[in-house]
Amino acid sequence: MRRSQVYTLIDRCAGWVLPPRCVLCRRPGQPPAYDLCADCEAEIPVVPDPCRRCGLPRDAEAGASDHGCAQCRALDLPYSRCVAPWAYEFPVTQLVQALKYQGALANARVFGTCMVAQALREQADPWQRAALVVPMPLHPSRLVERGFNQSHEIARVVSRLLDLRLAGPGLRRIRSTAPQVGLSRRERAGNLSGAFAADSSVVAGQQVLLIDDVVTTGSTVATAAQALLVAGASGVVVWALARATQC
Numbered sequence: 001m002r003r004s005q006v007y008t009l010i011d012r013c014a015g016w017v018l019p020p021r022c023v024l025c026r027r028p029g030q031p032p033a034y035d036l037c038a039d040c041e042a043e044i045p046v047v048p049d050p051c052r053r054c055g056l057p058r059d060a061e062a063g064a065s066d067h068g069c070a071q072c073r074a075l076d077l078p079y080s081r082c083v084a085p086w087a088y089e090f091p092v093t094q095l096v097q098a099l100k101y102q103g104a105l106a107n108a109r110v111f112g113t114c115m116v117a118q119a120l121r122e123q124a125d126p127w128q129r130a131a132l133v134v135p136m137p138l139h140p141s142r143l144v145e146r147g148f149n150q151s152h153e154i155a156r157v158v159s160r161l162l163d164l165r166l167a168g169p170g171l172r173r174i175r176s177t178a179p180q181v182g183l184s185r186r187e188r189a190g191n192l193s194g195a196f197a198a199d200s201s202v203v204a205g206q207q208v209l210l211i212d213d214v215v216t217t218g219s220t221v222a223t224a225a226q227a228l229l230v231a232g233a234s235g236v237v238v239w240a241l242a243r244a245t246q247c
């Protein structure tokens with residue numbers, strides 16, 4: 001029996017004992033273990049017509065392809081794909097903040113389940129070649145302060161559902177950085193320089209699924225993906241729960 005089948009069985013048993021409950025409206029969730037009801041899920045804002053490469057709304061006039069849209073085609077992005085099912089707007093902002101600052105770990109299960117469902121709808125995606133799930137790391141000082149890494153909690157769910165190996169130590173944050181929002185592209189690059197280090201003994205030769213909670217400017221995932229490539233990863237696909245469309 002595959003690991004994902006074992007977890008599905010556990011979820012079914014847990015669902016009988018403690019039925020899923022919607023994290024937004026507290027009404028029954030979706031069996032066997034999705035803590036979000038279908039009505040609330042249908043109301044959550046999504047990125048309209050996202051570019052397959054950068055995840056931003058694409059300019060329909062300019063066209064788009066797997067090589068990017070008008071906004072990202074000229075950029076040398078170190079990842080081949082950015083998947084983010086939801087837009088970073090209300091109520092997603094509240095759900096993410098509850099996970100990060102109030103320890104609402106049930107939200108991580110909702111996020112991971114939603115991201116996997118999105119991937120399964122896109123059968124031809126490069127995640128199917130992915131061997132490793134790597135969470136976006138927190139700096140150790142932030143990890144001590146918060147007690148957990150929200151991206152690691154989401155990555156744990158994704159790895160279980162897809163039967164992929166979770167390799168937390170594959171990527172470390174070795175320098176604390178200031179928030180990226182409000183900085184120019186050049187300033188963002190300088191702010192993040194040397195922020196990440198990847199372990200080549202873990203990631204070399206592997207197609208990596210990099211998991212983050214929210215992609216805002218895209219600079220942080222790009223710097224992290226670059227560190228993975230420098231350590232020898234054969235490719236990087238970024239999955240986030242949500243994409244900010246206004247940075």
Ligand SMILES: [Zn+2]
Pocket residue numbers: 022023024025026027036037038039040041
């Ligand atoms: Zn609901």
Ligand SMILES: [Zn+2]
Pocket residue numbers: 051052053054055056068069070071072073
């Ligand atoms: Zn694009």
